[in-house]
Amino acid sequence: MLPPCQPQGLHHLWAKSPPPGSSAGQSLAEHTWLVLARLADLIHLRPYLPQTLGVPRLWHILFWAAWLHDFGKAARGFQQVLRGKARRWNYRHEVLSLAFVDWASADLEADEQILLAAAVATHHKDWHELDDYRTPPDEDSDPLPAMLEELDPADIPLLYRWIETCAAAWRDALDLRPCGVEIPSLPELRQAQAGLQPKSIRRRLQAIQQTVLEWEEQAYRAGSREEMAPVFRPAIVLRGLMIQSDHLASAGSDSLPARIEAVPALLAELRRLSQGSFQLYAHQQAAAQTPGSALLIAPTGSGKTEAALLWAAHQQPPRLFYTLPFQASMNAMFDRLNALLPGRVGLLHGRSSLALMQRLMDQSYTPQEAARLARQLNDRAALGYYPLRVFSPYQMLKASFQLKGYETLLAEFSEAAFIFDEMHAYEPRRLGMIAATIQFLTQHYGARFFVMSATLPHMLRRQLRQRLNDPPVLRAEPQLCRRFQRHRLHLLEGGLLDEENLQRICRSVQAENLQALVVCNTVQRAQQVWERLRSSLPPGIPLFLLHSRFCMRDRLRHENAILQAAGLGSRRQPLVVVATQVVEVSLNLDLDVLYSDPAPLEALLQRFGRINRLGLRPPAALYVFTQDEKVFGYVYHPREQISRTLDLLKERTARVRPNGLLLDESALPGWLDEVYQDSLLARWEQDFEASLQEFEENFLAALKPFHSDQALAGQFNRLFDSLEVLPEALYDEYIQAQEEYRYPDADRLLVPLCWWQVQRLRQMGVVMEGDERLPPVVRLPYDEILGLQLPGSGMTPSPPDADQAEDFD
Known part of the structure; x- marks a missing residue:
């Protein structure tokens, strides 16, 4: 969509450098139109937000902030940078844009003017990063006069007439008149030109600073975050929408898609x-x-x-x-x-x-x-x-x-x-x-x-x-729920790695032509089970392995192979899938029988859901082994979750052997309530409440406008304790992909590990540290069949096999 009115004489003012292969940059007017168009999309998504926030003229304020936000790019030095004739400009264009705020603010109340100016000033940098412009150490160090001198006097009337001639047409084309966007009473041109002074910029900066200080004083006196959240919220949303509109336009986004249907x-x-x-x-x-x-x-x-x-x-x-x-x-x-x-x-x-x-x-x-x-x-x-x-x-x-x-x-x-x-x-x-x-x-x-x-x-x-x-x-x-009685639960004595139990899996798959799922609590156990089953199963029965310690390239190969052989709608053939907890939440499988390590009840219920998923076959057998290994306590903490679950399952299945217990899905929430009581419940509630209270006090209560806190980035990253490492076996392939600029192919060779696992591997001397181009390299066995093989002692992950599900940006 093109703007209905084209400003005259402004094509020489750019907002963006030329894209590759082009000699012309994006004009200031074109970029401004795109920012306003994306802002209009966001306004139409939430037309009543101004009333909710208690700022009735919010859309009017944002419209004019978006119109003026890049006027500072008209500076000669900035234009030279955009044309590749200078390496950098030593000033902030958004601060220079504040000189033009007077043009659009005559009809605004004082607090509305502050919001408009703040949206312009902070659409790139946090507020505290502009301190040098607000309070220079001395008159000689004041950057504002030099910035204003870089504005070409011939451009000022052109910018003025752009607003004078096109504002109403642009607003109406974006259907923003019903949203409260008005055309301001412009000062006369001579007055508008005369107002472009250092004192007008500094007045805006000082007004914003005074408001920020008042907010901080209010926050200090406030008894809780509930008192300050409504105060901060309008400014937070204002800056958020300003930045989002600018970034969407800069990324070349077209009109936003419609919301989901009714x-x-x-x-x-x-x-x-x-x-x-x-x-x-x-x-x-x-x-x-x-x-x-x-x-x-x-x-x-x-x-x-x-x-x-x-x-x-x-x-x-x-x-x-x-x-x-x-x-x-x-x-x-x-x-x-x-x-x-x-x-x-x-x-x-x-x-x-x-x-x-x-x-x-x-x-x-x-x-x-x-x-x-x-x-x-x-x-x-x-x-x-x-x-x-x-x-x-x-x-x-x-x-x-x-x-x-x-x-x-x-x-x-x-x-x-x-x-x-x-x-x-x-x-x-x-x-x-x-x-x-x-x-x-x-x-x-x-x-x-x-x-x-x-x-x-x-x-x-x-x-x-x-x-x-x-x-x-x-x-x-x-x-x-009765229609979804899809499973019969059995408990089996011993552990999954017992030879007798492994042979039982092989016999059932061969004799009954079943598709079996074998779920292990750790990657190492899954690797061991896969190797031992491979030596026992006949070659004609497919055997798959899935866990999180594959690189993405190999994991996708395994997942695709499993889905092709055992996904919903696939032709039924006998097979075995050995997996860790990743199978609980990833592939859309519908297998015939389950053999599982013991685990907390909610984890077992997720594993059950991979069997007879649609309920189209008679109730399927679920076998849970009763041997509770010490290593499971590193995976599921506290380990009492597992012992409580086993006690409950033993009680429920005692009267129905050997046929197994027909599971009633409606009864399962009650089973969970039985597991989580007494000391286990107290421990859960203590951890939950302590975390919630700490998070409210140290994070949510600290949220304030125009200020990010990068010091918290480390704490955020530690929540998701994962690092990606490169197996030594894939080193040459990784380097070749990097040298050929196939960076996504290189990234697909990395394997996620918990950060503390990497620390232990460093202590063992098997990690070659990385740099900006190379991740840490681990000198441990890796192949596309088994994945990365960690040393056996003390390397069990917690939480389980973590699938590195959480985001590790």
Whole structure:
């Protein structure tokens, strides 16, 4: 969309350098139009946000901040840099842009003028980074006079007439008159020119500083963050939307896609994709009619995802975030949602560029084309282009840690809807941080949350209801749960590595032509089981291995091979998949029988969900071994979770041997409540509450406008204790990919490890330290069949095999 009115005589003023292969840069007028167009998109997403924030003229203020934000680029020195005739300009263009704020602020109240000036001044740098312009050490060091001298007097009338002749047409073309955007009373040209003085810039800077100091004084006197959040929120959202509009325009984004459909249109699309077979269950119908936040408890395979999407469609939020803990499950959900809403779903996690690149290469793009397009898609997701994004809760926590750009995140989260899946995956301390952020966004940013699970323990359910103002709890009907009786549970004496039990697996697969899933609690056990089964199974039965200690290239090969042989809809053939906990949340499998190490009940229930997933076959056998190894305590802490689970399962199965216990899905939440009581419950609640309170006091209470805190970046990164290393066996291949500029191919050769594992490997002398071009190299065995093989003693990861699900940006 082109602007309806073209300013005269301004083509020589650029805002951006020429792109590769071009001699002309992007003009100031063109860039400004694009910023205003993206701002208009964001305004139309949340038309009533000014009333919510208590700033009725918010859209008017932002419109004029966006119009003026780059006027400082008219300086001769800045134009020389854009044309490649100078290396750098020693001043901040956004500070020079403040000289023009008087042109648009005559009709504004004093506090509104401060917001407009602050949006202009901080659209690149935090406020404290501009101190030298506000308070120079002496008159000779004052940069403002020299900056103003770089404005060409001939350009000033042209900039003035641009506003005078085009402002109304641009506003109306963007349909912003109904949103309260007005045309200001411009000063006369002579007065406008005379006002471009150092004192006018410094007056704006000092007014912003005075407001910041008043906020800090208020915060010091405030008794809680609840008092300050409404004070800070307008300025936080203002800066967030200003930066987002500018970044979207600079990235060349076109008009933002429409939000997700309302319930009738979404239902029609779900039925089309299912070829008319999609029918609403009662809990899905209830979700589609529920206003505000809600919890859902329903069996695996009963359409929880569809229920969540129907809930979101009923909310009609400006933005929807589908939140999952593991990169593998995020990738799978992205594929699923993109089929439903093509072109409107973004993927955002630490390795999302690589995941997107792989999908593009699967569509016959060349590696170069796939890498370029994947970067573009990933950037769009990060910039808030898509109405629906699949990401991890750690992306959400970035705002709480006040990392650079956090205001843009909070602006995006305003009035948004969040779907939380697989809440069981977080240990209590991280759950405390997530719950604190959920409460903060609900109370202060109008966000709504839909938390769903097949099993939601009572203590987590209670905490979520408290943080979400007692939302309704939706449940699948009892008769539906009875229809989902898909499993018979058996306990087997001994351990998975016992020769007798390994032979039992081989016999059942061969004799009954079964597809077996074998789940181990550690990578090393999975590698050992795979090697021993390989020597026992006949060559004609496929044997697969899946864990997190493969490089991405090899892991994707394993996953694709497994899906081709055992995915939903594949031809049934006997096989064995040996895996760690990654299988609980990644591949959409539907196998026949399970053999599993003992684990906490919620982890076992996730493993159960990979067996007879659709319930189309008679109840399938689930075998859980009873030997509780010491090493499991490093994986699942406290280890008492496992012993309590085994005690419960022994009690439940005692009366039904040898036929096994037919599982009633509706009874499983009650089982979890039995496990989590007494000392285990007290420990869980203590960790949760301590984390929540610490997070509220040290992070959420510290959120303030125009100021990021990079000192917290280290704490944020330590939450997600992962480092990527390069196996020595892949070193030559990595270097070759780097030298040929195939950087995504090089990244696909890295293996994730917990940071403390890398520390121990350093102590053992098997790590060659990296540099800017090379990650740490580990001198340990690696091959595409087994993955990276760590030394056996003391190297067990915690949490389990971590799949490095969380984001490690």
